[in-house]
Amino acid sequence: MSGPSSSDGSGATTLSEYRRREQSISLSPIEQQIAEVGAEETREELLTLNFGPHHPATHGVLRLLVTLQGEIVRDLKPIVGYVHTGIEKTAEDKSYWKVIPVIERMDYLAYYFNAMAYCAAVEALAEVEVPPRGQYLRVIHLELNRIASHLIWLGTSALDLGAVSIFLYCLRERELILDLFEMSSGQRMHTRYFQVGGVFEDIPRGFEAKLREFLRDMPARADEYGDILNSNEIVLQRLRGTCPLDAETLLSLGVTGPLLRAAGHPWDLRKADPYCSYEHFDFKIPVGTVGDNYDRFAVRLAEIYESVKIIQQALDGLPEGPFITTDRKVALPPRHELATSMEALIHHFKLVTEGFRVPPGEIYMPIESPRGELACYVRSDGSSKPARVHMRDPSFVNLQALSHMVEGSYIADLIATVAMLDPILGGIDR
Amino acid sequence: MPDATGLELIAQELRAAEGAGPGAASGSPVIDTVFFRGRGTLMVEPERIRPVLAQLRERGYRFLCSVHGVDHYPDEPRLGVVYELLDMGRVDRITVKVLLDAEDPVLDSVCPDGETGPGWPTADHQEREVYDMFGVVFRGHPDLRRILMPEDYEGHPLRRDFPVGGEPVRFTFNERNATGSGA
Amino acid sequence: MKREPLPAAAGSLDERRPLVSQLSSRQLLRGSELLGLNQPAHLSGAELLEGAELERHVHERVLTTNLDKAVAWARSNSFFPLAFGLACCAMEQFHAAGPRMDIARFGYEAFRASPRQADLIILAGRVSVKMAPIIRRLYDQMLEPKWAISMGACCSSMGVFNNYALVPADKFLPIDVYVPGCPPRPEGLMHGVLKLRKMVQDDPDMGWRERYEAHGTEEVLPEPGAEDHRGVAVNGEPEDGHLA
Numbered sequence: 115m116s117g118p119s120s121s122d123g124s125g126a127t128t129l130s131e132y133r134r135r136e137q138s139i140s141l142s143p144i145e146q147q148i149a150e151v152g153a154e155e156t157r158e159e160l161l162t163l164n165f166g167p168h169h170p171a172t173h174g175v176l177r178l179l180v181t182l183q184g185e186i187v188r189d190l191k192p193i194v195g196y197v198h199t200g201i202e203k204t205a206e207d208k209s210y211w212k213v214i215p216v217i218e219r220m221d222y223l224a225y226y227f228n229a230m231a232y233c234a235a236v237e238a239l240a241e242v243e244v245p246p247r248g249q250y251l252r253v254i255h256l257e258l259n260r261i262a263s264h265l266i267w268l269g270t271s272a273l274d275l276g277a278v279s280i281f282l283y284c285l286r287e288r289e290l291i292l293d294l295f296e297m298s299s300g301q302r303m304h305t306r307y308f309q310v311g312g313v314f315e316d317i318p319r320g321f322e323a324k325l326r327e328f329l330r331d332m333p334a335r336a337d338e339y340g341d342i343l344n345s346n347e348i349v350l351q352r353l354r355g356t357c358p359l360d361a362e363t364l365l366s367l368g369v370t371g372p373l374l375r376a377a378g379h380p381w382d383l384r385k386a387d388p389y390c391s392y393e394h395f396d397f398k399i400p401v402g403t404v405g406d407n408y409d410r411f412a413v414r415l416a417e418i419y420e421s422v423k424i425i426q427q428a429l430d431g432l433p434e435g436p437f438i439t440t441d442r443k444v445a446l447p448p449r450h451e452l453a454t455s456m457e458a459l460i461h462h463f464k465l466v467t468e469g470f471r472v473p474p475g476e477i478y479m480p481i482e483s484p485r486g487e488l489a490c491y492v493r494s495d496g497s498s499k500p501a502r503v504h505m506r507d508p509s510f511v512n513l514q515a516l517s518h519m520v521e522g523s524y525i526a527d528l529i530a531t532v533a534m535l536d537p538i539l540g541g542i543d544r
Numbered sequence: 545m546p547d548a549t550g551l552e553l554i555a556q557e558l559r560a561a562e563g564a565g566p567g568a569a570s571g572s573p574v575i576d577t578v579f580f581r582g583r584g585t586l587m588v589e590p591e592r593i594r595p596v597l598a599q600l601r602e603r604g605y606r607f608l609c610s611v612h613g614v615d616h617y618p619d620e621p622r623l624g625v626v627y628e629l630l631d632m633g634r635v636d637r638i639t640v641k642v643l644l645d646a647e648d649p650v651l652d653s654v655c656p657d658g659e660t661g662p663g664w665p666t667a668d669h670q671e672r673e674v675y676d677m678f679g680v681v682f683r684g685h686p687d688l689r690r691i692l693m694p695e696d697y698e699g700h701p702l703r704r705d706f707p708v709g710g711e712p713v714r715f716t717f718n719e720r721n722a723t724g725s726g727a
Numbered sequence: 728m729k730r731e732p733l734p735a736a737a738g739s740l741d742e743r744r745p746l747v748s749q750l751s752s753r754q755l756l757r758g759s760e761l762l763g764l765n766q767p768a769h770l771s772g773a774e775l776l777e778g779a780e781l782e783r784h785v786h787e788r789v790l791t792t793n794l795d796k797a798v799a800w801a802r803s804n805s806f807f808p809l810a811f812g813l814a815c816c817a818m819e820q821f822h823a824a825g826p827r828m829d830i831a832r833f834g835y836e837a838f839r840a841s842p843r844q845a846d847l848i849i850l851a852g853r854v855s856v857k858m859a860p861i862i863r864r865l866y867d868q869m870l871e872p873k874w875a876i877s878m879g880a881c882c883s884s885m886g887v888f889n890n891y892a893l894v895p896a897d898k899f900l901p902i903d904v905y906v907p908g909c910p911p912r913p914e915g916l917m918h919g920v921l922k923l924r925k926m927v928q929d930d931p932d933m934g935w936r937e938r939y940e941a942h943g944t945e946e947v948l949p950e951p952g953a954e955d956h957r958g959v960a961v962n963g964e965p966e967d968g969h970l971a
Contacts, residue, residue, distance in 0.1 A: 167861055170810050170840040174817075175858060195692040196858040197814050199881075200708075200892035202677075203701055207708050216887055222815035238581050266818065285825030292822075303815060303910055365632075368608060368666025386635050475580050478628050478639060480609065491626065493614055501704075506610040506628070514669055540814050543692055543855070693892075694857045701891055709891030713884070 160188060167196045173270060173532065174539030178516075185524050190517040194510075198543040205503040209469030210236055210310060213503060217490075218304045220505055221541035223266055226252075226259040227483040228505065229308040231490035234389060235479035236310045239494055240472045242444050247435045248312030249391040253428045254325070255298070255307060256390075257421040261332070262291045263484040264414050264421075268339060271411070271533035275349055280339060287335055290328050297321050310470075311445040312438030322429060329426055336418045343411075353408040353534070356527040357519040360405060367518065368511040371486025373535065376413045377405030383482035390481075395427045407527075410534040417484075444470045469498040476502075485509050485536055507541035551577050551584035554638070558586070558599055585639040593642055594652050597627065598661040605629035605638055611654070611670040613678040617704035622646040623678055627654070644680060646703070653682035677702035796929070802846075802872065803927035806920070809845035809865070810838040813852025816879035819910040820851045828913035835920065842868040847923075849916070850896050853881035859894045866900055874927070876919055877902045880909045 165178040175196035181189040201220050205213045217232045218225040230252060237244060244252070269284035292302040298317050299305035307314050343349050361377040374381055382399045384392045400416035402409030438445045446465055447458040464470075474496040480489035486508025493502040516535055520528045559572040573592035578585040588596050597608075607630040614624040627640040644651060655667040671682045672691040679700040682688055690697060699706055776784050812820050824830045824838070839845040842865045854862060866875065875896075880886035882896035883905040896902055903926060906919035925931060 167858065168811060168842075168865055175813060195690075195694070196855060196861070197853060198692040198855045198857065198892050199814075199853050199888050200701060200890040201888065203706075203708055203892075204888050204890050206704075219815055219887060222818065241581075266821070269821075281821075282826050285822060286827070289822065289825065289827045302912065303818060365607060366662075366665050368664075381632060386632075476585075476614070476626075477581055477583060478610070478626075478637075487609060489610060489628070491610070491612060491628075501616075502614045502702075504610075504612045504614075506612065510669060510673075511610075511666055514666065697856075707891070708889075710889035710893075711885050711895060713889070 173537055176532070176537060176539055176542075178528075178532075180525070180528065182525070187520045187523060187525065187528055190520055190528070192513050192516060194513070194539065194542050196543065197539050199540075201544045202503055202505070206500060209498045210472060210500060211465070211469050213500060214309065215304065215306050217503065217505065218306065219540065220544055221483065221485070221488070221507060221509070221538050222303070223263040223538055224259055224483045224485070224488070224541075225304050226255050226308060227481060227488055228490075229306070230256060230390070231479055231481050231483075231488050231505065232492070232503065233308050233310050234481065235477050235490040235492040236472060236500075238477050238479055239475055239492060240310070240444060240470070242311050242439050242441055244312050244390070244439060245436045246391065246433045247316075248437045248439070250428045250432050251313045251317065251437055252308060252390055253392065253395070254425050254432075255295070255313075257424045257428070258291050258294060260421045260484045261418050262288050264418050265291075267414060267484075267533075267536045271530075271536075272343065272349075274529055274533045275352055277343065277346060277349060280342060283335070283339065287332065294321065294325055294328065297324065309438060309445065311441065312436070314438070316437045325425070325429060329422055329429075332422050333419055336415065336422075340415055350408070352526065352530050353411055354406065355404075356407045357523050357531040358404055358406040359515060359519045363518055364405075364515060367515045369486065369515045371483070371508050371512070372410060372413045372417065373486070373512055373515065375399065376402035376409035378403055383480060383487060387480075392424075394431070395424045397421075397424050397427075407530050407534045414484075414536075471496065471498050472500075478506075480506070483508060485538065485541070486512060488541075505541070505544060507544065509537045509539075509541040510544075513537055513542060547582075548579040548584070551579055551586075551638075554584075554600075554603070555586060557603075558596060583637065583639060585641055587641050587643065590642045590644055590651055593627075593640070594654055594658060594660045596640060597629070597654055597664070600629055600638065600640070601661070604631040604633055605636070607632055608654075608664045608666050609637075611667045611674060613674040613680060613702070615678060615702065615704045616643075620645070623649050623680055623703075625651060625674060625680060646679075649678070649680040651680055651682055653685035653688075655682070656684050656686060658684070676700070679703070799928050803924040804834050806835045806847040806874070806924075807837050807839050807845045808835055808847045808849050809842055809869070810840050811848060811851065811865070813850070813854065813858070814881070816851035816881075816910040819913055819916060820849060820878065823913035823916045825913070828917060830917065830920075833917075833920070833924075842866075843870065845869055846873045847876065847920075848873070848900075849876045849878050849920075850882045850900070850902075851878045853879075853886065853888065854894050854896055855892050856894055859899050862896075863899050874903045874923055875900050876904045876906060876916075876923060878906045878908075878916055878919065879911060880907055883907060 161182045163180045163182055165176075165180060167175040167177045169176075177193040177196065179191040179193060180187055199219075201216055204216050208216060214229050214232065218229050220228050236242075265284040265288045269281035269288075272278070272280035272284075295305055295307075296302050298321055299307040299314065359377060361374065361379040364374050364377055365379070370381060378401060380399055380401045383389070384397075385399055397420045400413045400420065402413050442458065442461040444465075447455070447461055451458040452462055472494040474494050476491065476493040478489055478491045480487050482488070487506070488508055489506040491502070491504040491506065492500050495501040512535060516531065519531050519535075523531075555574045555577045558574050573589050573596050574586050575589060576587035578587065586596070609628040609630050610626070611628075612626055614626060616622050616624060621643040623644045623646055625642045625644070627642075629638050629640065630636070631638075642651060653667065653671055654664045655671060657663045668686070669691060671685055672688060674680050675682060675685075675688055676690040676692050677700055689695060693701065812818075822828060824836060830836050835847075842848075846869060848862075848866060848869065850862065866873070877883045877896045877900075881888065881893065883902075885893055885895055886909060904919045904923045906915055908915050911919070922931075
């Protein structure tokens with residue numbers, strides 16, 4: 115089942131080791147069933163295909179061992195770990211402030227969400243309040259990141275399905291969003307903008323005008339993408355009715371986010387258990403009906419419009435006030451105070467060298483990321499470094515649903531389903 | 545989240561139910577309850593994790609969000625496995641925690657179906673990750689092997705006594721001495 | 728089929744232009760010169776060039792090079808990058824191929840999926856212990872000549888994560904250009920690719936070393952026991968002729 119045995123001697127030691135390691139992966143039970151039934155009865159053999167970690171259509175370095183009967187997928191085993199970075203181990207080694215850039219790089223398309231989950235967890239542990247302006251600024255950046263993440267998903271999925279030009283259109287929009295991020299924090303990606311207690315800096319002059327311009331144009335652009343893809347017969351045929359999965363199975367597999375909403379279960383943490391002043395905003399949750407690939411696509415596309423609405427409301431209602439907590443034990447004092455106040459200087463020194471201490475305890479803080487429930491588990495032992503930081507990544511759990519989704523469908527549907535699943539390997543592998 | 549009294553009530557009910565249940569060993573399954581920052585945690589005997597989760601499922605906590613591990617080094621017992629449950633109907637969360645020794649950490653897997661009821665398929669990859677990172681062996685898991693590290697890796701990286709590792713940073717003064725990369 | 732010449736306006740070139748079939752071969756070879764077309768202004772008619780004028784004529788029209796340089800020019804302007812993105816840097820790689828920072832204006836937009844067809848591997852992202860042998864296999868499958876760019880801090884050095892799980896790329900691959908950044912902007916990646924282009928054209932851009940006439944990574948170190956700590960200049964000679 116896994117190729118020639120290591121009988122060819124010369125120079126094939128590495129080859130045979132590799133094959134031996136592959137043999138340790140026991141493949142589908144269906145193969146055993148077929149072996150029991152007898153090979154004569156089933157005319158077709160089962161073929162194990164390796165969608166290797168390097169593949170243009172797997173989003174990132176995902177390896178899939180697919181057992182095929184002809185072109186029909188009978189079993190699927192995802193193998194992950196190819197971009198495992200030891201983020202959680204590194205985070206135990208750094209003070210709370212310094213963990214933020216490390217943890218941001220986990221789910222590398224939704225970097226603000228990683229930072230938000232972590233900062234919310236530490237704020238709950240340290241009992242730090244985020245001022246309203248800080249919360250609204252957080253919401254604006256989170257929803258902008260949601261739109262950016264959905265745009266890359268749309269671009270790469272359309273690329274996988276063959277509609278190549280959508281990729282460039284989505285990147286055009288994403289450039290505008292990254293310009294906005296660069297205006298507020300200086301960096302396009304992994305901005306370290308969210309800090310424990312609020313945000314790092316206030317938005318500059320010109321940000322609001324540019325953001326309003328973007329919000330004015332974005333719905334029309336999303337309409338464009340919808341029109342292009344919804345009138346494309348090939349895309350519709352590849353997405354409609356392929357690989358559906360019902361909400362019961364998804365719930366037992368722990369799947370959340372657009373996948374669960376596409377199956378008809380309206381669960382969104384922003385509405386069910388609001389955090390960070392999401393309860394102040396009026397928006398809808400797009401919910402699908404059948405749970406096939408088309409519904410997953412439509413739900414994410416509709417979420418872009420809802421995010422635009424949220425940002426509009428947050429921008430219109432942006433309150434005045436501090437953008438980060440005034441608790442100097444946790445947040446850096448503003449620089450102009452350092453020249454006049456001795457306490458500010460001492461606080462600054464303490465925060466920059468050792469960092470702030472968090473009372474011992476553990477907490478699990480979930481938020482709604484573009485892929486589902488992203489949660490951060492922080493355990494503190496009273497020192498200035500966290501004792502354990504664990505991110506419950508939605509893609510890691512959603513990946514388990516893939517084998518259930520594609521069983522019995524074609525390879526082409528497998529590609530479309532992987533695209534609609536929206537896995538981010540950085541989150542899966544951490 | 546159940547408030548502090550709600551949490552105590554749940555713990556009492558679990559103790560009562562377990563005492564009367566079939567094949568129940570003596571002693572209560574719930575060792576302790578912790579109510580911290582508005583969240584409730586049940587500390588549970590390692591052998592009773594499956595019945596406790598089944599009971600909580602009957603009470604409505606039907607969604608298992610996360611299974612993850614903690615290393616409490618140097619406190620004993622060292623390894624902890626944390627189960628986060630969610631009741632979507634009432635938007636209620638509860639945490640169940642199990643503590644194990646590091647010498648021989650074995651725990652029943654909650655993934656497969658068993659005599660206590662249906663399993664939680666979502667725990668499949670997550671228990672594999674706990675095994676990979678902490679070394680906790682899950683009895684009854686359908687396919688327990690390393691998920692993030694290479695298959696033949698030795699050691700469990702997220703234990704606190706495992707070194708962080710890494711390459712020495714090369715400056716000009718130790719450029720030739722530091723074993724590093726490249727020319 | 729007989730073709731009739733188009734009626735021409737009086738006094739225009741078309742009157743003078745005969746049908747091609749009526750010209751002799753010699754006339755065809757020197758055709759434009761005979762008609763007074765394509766002549767520099769200072770030459771008239773069908774003169775043969777001599778001396779300095781001939782040299783100038785040749786300089787304006789003929790380029791000599793050697794085969795290596797020509798091949799290097801062609802190779803450098805037509806990299807086929809391998810479509811290989813690991814992590815966050817891959818997002819910025821997409822943007823480098825995107826509409827604003829268009830990698831196609833340099834000719835590098837043909838991202839190939841198969842390593843057999845690619846000659847440039849841009850390692851975009853963090854290389855984990857599990858992935859390193861696979862990248863080595865991909866690199867081995869690429870055909871000569873091939874180049875490698877290490878994009879981002881994680882594969883150039885260890886980046887943000889200096890821990891057990893990562894491998895710096897030059898431990899298992901010969902890297903030509905390192906692009907720092909976390910993640911590098913698309914402009915940064917383009918800067919790196921264009922540096923590689925200059926390297927392939929056999930004209931590596933030495934950057935600051937050119938400006939300061941430096942070699943390698945020497946620092947200015949104080950001479951031991953020197954009275955005035957002026958130190959030794961970068962390329963080994965004492966500054967200002969001072970012997971410390």
